[in-house]
Amino acid sequence: MSELLKVPTMAEFMAAGKQPEVLFWVGCAGSFDDRAKKITKAFVKLLNKANVEFAVLGTEESCTGDPAKRSGNEFLFQMQAVTNIEIMNAYEIKKIVTACPHCFNTIKNEYPGLGGNYEVMHHTQFLKALLSEGRLTIEGGQYKGKRITFHDPCYLGRANDVYEAPRDLIRKLDAELVEMKSCKSRGLCCGAGGAQMFKEPEPGNKDVNIERTEQALETKPQIIAAGCPFCNTMMTDGVKNKEKEQDVAVMDIAELIANAQDL
Amino acid sequence: MEYLPQLLFAIALVLGIGYFAKNVRKLSRNIKLGRDLDISDNKSQRWKNMAMIALGQSKMVKRPIAGILHVVVYIGFVVINIEVLEIIIDGLTGQHRVFSSLGSVYGFLIGVFEVLAVLVFVSVIIFWIRRNVIRLKRFLSSEMKGWPKNDGNNILYFEMVLMTLFLVMNATDLKFQAMDSGNIVSQYIAPWFSNFSENTIHMIERSAWWLHIIGILIFLNYLYFSKHLHILLAFPNTYYGKLTPKGQFENNETVTNEVKMMMDPNVDPFAAPAEGADATVPAKFGASDVQDLSWLNLLNAYTCTECGRCTSECPANQTGKKLSPRKIMMDTRDRLEEVGKNIDANKGEFKEDGKQLLGDYITNEELWACTSCNACVEACPVSIDPLNIIMQMRQYLVMEQSAAPMELNNMMTNIENNGAPWPYNQMDRLNWKNES
Numbered sequence: 001m002s003e004l005l006k007v008p009t010m011a012e013f014m015a016a017g018k019q020p021e022v023l024f025w026v027g028c029a030g031s032f033d034d035r036a037k038k039i040t041k042a043f044v045k046l047l048n049k050a051n052v053e054f055a056v057l058g059t060e061e062s063c064t065g066d067p068a069k070r071s072g073n074e075f076l077f078q079m080q081a082v083t084n085i086e087i088m089n090a091y092e093i094k095k096i097v098t099a100c101p102h103c104f105n106t107i108k109n110e111y112p113g114l115g116g117n118y119e120v121m122h123h124t125q126f127l128k129a130l131l132s133e134g135r136l137t138i139e140g141g142q143y144k145g146k147r148i149t150f151h152d153p154c155y156l157g158r159a160n161d162v163y164e165a166p167r168d169l170i171r172k173l174d175a176e177l178v179e180m181k182s183c184k185s186r187g188l189c190c191g192a193g194g195a196q197m198f199k200e201p202e203p204g205n206k207d208v209n210i211e212r213t214e215q216a217l218e219t220k221p222q223i224i225a226a227g228c229p230f231c232n233t234m235m236t237d238g239v240k241n242k243e244k245e246q247d248v249a250v251m252d253i254a255e256l257i258a259n260a261q262d263l
Numbered sequence: 264m265e266y267l268p269q270l271l272f273a274i275a276l277v278l279g280i281g282y283f284a285k286n287v288r289k290l291s292r293n294i295k296l297g298r299d300l301d302i303s304d305n306k307s308q309r310w311k312n313m314a315m316i317a318l319g320q321s322k323m324v325k326r327p328i329a330g331i332l333h334v335v336v337y338i339g340f341v342v343i344n345i346e347v348l349e350i351i352i353d354g355l356t357g358q359h360r361v362f363s364s365l366g367s368v369y370g371f372l373i374g375v376f377e378v379l380a381v382l383v384f385v386s387v388i389i390f391w392i393r394r395n396v397i398r399l400k401r402f403l404s405s406e407m408k409g410w411p412k413n414d415g416n417n418i419l420y421f422e423m424v425l426m427t428l429f430l431v432m433n434a435t436d437l438k439f440q441a442m443d444s445g446n447i448v449s450q451y452i453a454p455w456f457s458n459f460s461e462n463t464i465h466m467i468e469r470s471a472w473w474l475h476i477i478g479i480l481i482f483l484n485y486l487y488f489s490k491h492l493h494i495l496l497a498f499p500n501t502y503y504g505k506l507t508p509k510g511q512f513e514n515n516e517t518v519t520n521e522v523k524m525m526m527d528p529n530v531d532p533f534a535a536p537a538e539g540a541d542a543t544v545p546a547k548f549g550a551s552d553v554q555d556l557s558w559l560n561l562l563n564a565y566t567c568t569e570c571g572r573c574t575s576e577c578p579a580n581q582t583g584k585k586l587s588p589r590k591i592m593m594d595t596r597d598r599l600e601e602v603g604k605n606i607d608a609n610k611g612e613f614k615e616d617g618k619q620l621l622g623d624y625i626t627n628e629e630l631w632a633c634t635s636c637n638a639c640v641e642a643c644p645v646s647i648d649p650l651n652i653i654m655q656m657r658q659y660l661v662m663e664q665s666a667a668p669m670e671l672n673n674m675m676t677n678i679e680n681n682g683a684p685w686p687y688n689q690m691d692r693l694n695w696k697n698e699s
Contacts, residue, residue, distance in 0.1 A: 007696045026692070028683040037695040058693040062682030070635050071671045072549065072657030074515040076678060078522040109511035114519065154636040159510025185641055189578040194635030198674040198684055202632040205583030
């Protein structure tokens with residue numbers, strides 16, 4: 001299957017004298033994390049299916065600086081930001097899509113002040129747009145009637161008020177969308193944000209991802225849907241901790257849609 | 264002798280309002296100790312937010328029980344205070360119920376006040392029960408011990424007493440009862456006093472009247488020392504609240520200047536500053552004390568009414584970590600008060616006291632437990648942003664002290680060296696394409 005993936009780079013577009021419709025910002029997790037790479041590929045399959053002319057930066061992409069900024073290292077963040085902005089401005093990039101809410105938030109909100117102005121979309125928003133433009137069709141397939149709960153990523157939901165795009169996509173799968181007791185603007189964090197992903201938690205009586213997984217499991221879901229590679233990791237760990245991995249799958253929305261179309 | 268009550272009233276009024284004005288000036292000075300921040304944009308949106316969030320209580324009702332009870336007390340407070348206007352005119356001119364000439368309108372107004380007084384009284388009792396009998400978890404956190412706990416109850420006692428005095432004052436006002444208009448509630452209280460002589464009833468009425476207005480003046484002056492300041496500061500605080508997406512953290516300008524210098528090959532880092540150029544030492548990176556925070560952070564701190572909605576939504580706090588966003592705000596206010604007193608005691612100059620917000624009030628452990636999820640910001644009914652303070656203090660820890668936890672230092676070294684938080688080679692970034 002993998003040889004069928006078309007993943008052109010910006011450099012290739014440039015060499016051909018062309019401009020892609022959108023830049024797919026893969027992000028560090030999407031590039032290097034084994035679980036997140038599957039999300040990246042699922043999303044690429046959907047882009048290929050919808051004949052979207054996209055490109056990636058490939059080896060020219062670098063961390064947005066989000067974990068550095070949230071750790072307090074504003075200096076490193078801004079160094080990363082201006083370097084990325086320099087590259088993207090040189091390629092005259094106008095529109096960006098990413099499957100990582102942290103990259104999404106940083107490029108959309110924090111890059112403009114440093115000279116990087118782009119239209120930035122989360123992949124769930126982009127997929128929804130493809131759908132309403134008729135470029136992509138979704139059928140429920142294997143997920144028809146399945147109980148799915150959606151975990152709001154903080155940097156997509158509260159941080160940027162995107163609550164409906166991912167839910168609309170789940171509904172399109174003819175699945176039964178069930179909400180956790182804390183959802184949307186009151187969604188509970190998975191525990192990875194603010195650079196917590198990269199460190200041990202402070203002493204307490206529970207890990208945040210366990211608390212959140214318990215809330216998710218209360219809805220008796222067959223699938224916990226996520227829209228963020230870090231949430232995905234945290235929830236997957238939580239489900240394993242509860243020894244529920246046989247019954248409950250943690251899947252990105254892009255994977256659900258790609259699988260439903262047997263891509 | 265005839266004018267003695269009026270004179271006493273005028274003195275009480277001048278003392279009460281004068282002392283309050285003095286403390287307001289102190290409050291304003293303390294807030295201005297904060298770093299400058301220009302918030303002059305989007306005026307119409309800001310007025311709208313103030314109207315919705317502060318005046319309209321839109322975020323209070325997100326929690327219906329506390330929200331609706333609060334709306335009752337709030338409306339009661341605002342409406343019953345119209346009565347204070349009459350009391351002041353009466354007190355200064357020696358008249359009695361000067362507005363009663365309005366006739367049925369007056370009866371209607373007082374009737375509304377009496378009903379509200381009862382509703383406020385009941386709501387306040389329920390609030391007291393929530394704090395002291397049901398003992399809701401968010402009122403029992405470690406930062407709520409001592410003064411904050413007493414403060415919360417004091418306010419409730421104040422309101423109980425003031426509402427009681429208002430109703431007793433009406434019930435024992437024989438002329439008012441004889442009007443039989445507007446005494447919706449007090450007519451049922453009046454019989455309690457029917458065994459007393461007319462003279463005694465009059466004495467009770469006068470006492471209730473005086474205690475009521477003196478109580479209000481004391482309550483006004485209590486504000487500055489209390490979490491109850493929110494009844495005033497919620498308005499400016501919601502006006503100046505953040506309008507940009509919650510996920511957008513401000514870019515530190517001091518750092519931007521440094522980064523620009525580094526990226527510009529034409530800059531001579533050793534050049535002497537140009538003649539007349541601003542040669543001040545660059546501000547320190549991030550915040551370790553209240554003066555490093557912005558004036559908005561400090562206004563936030565004075566506005567906080569310690570309701571604890573932020574803390575109860577905080578994922579770190581929910582899972583037993585030390586971090587409590589409410590404590591961040593309370594610590595900021597306590598330290599700011601300490602700095603203010605220091606300035607008062609040293610003829611307007613702050614004298615180094617060997618203490619600071621970081622370490623002496625807020626510990627590193629609290630700061631590192633934050634997931635930056637914005638739940639606290641979303642939960643605050645008056646647009647306070649504890650996360651902004653946490654992030655400024657993390658900046659100080661990392662950029663001034665290199666005091667990040669070791670794993671975070673590793674993560675940052677990775678980003679610096681190979682453009683990802685993990686030790687992977689940047690040249691391998693597209694390898695996923697060819698992996699099955």
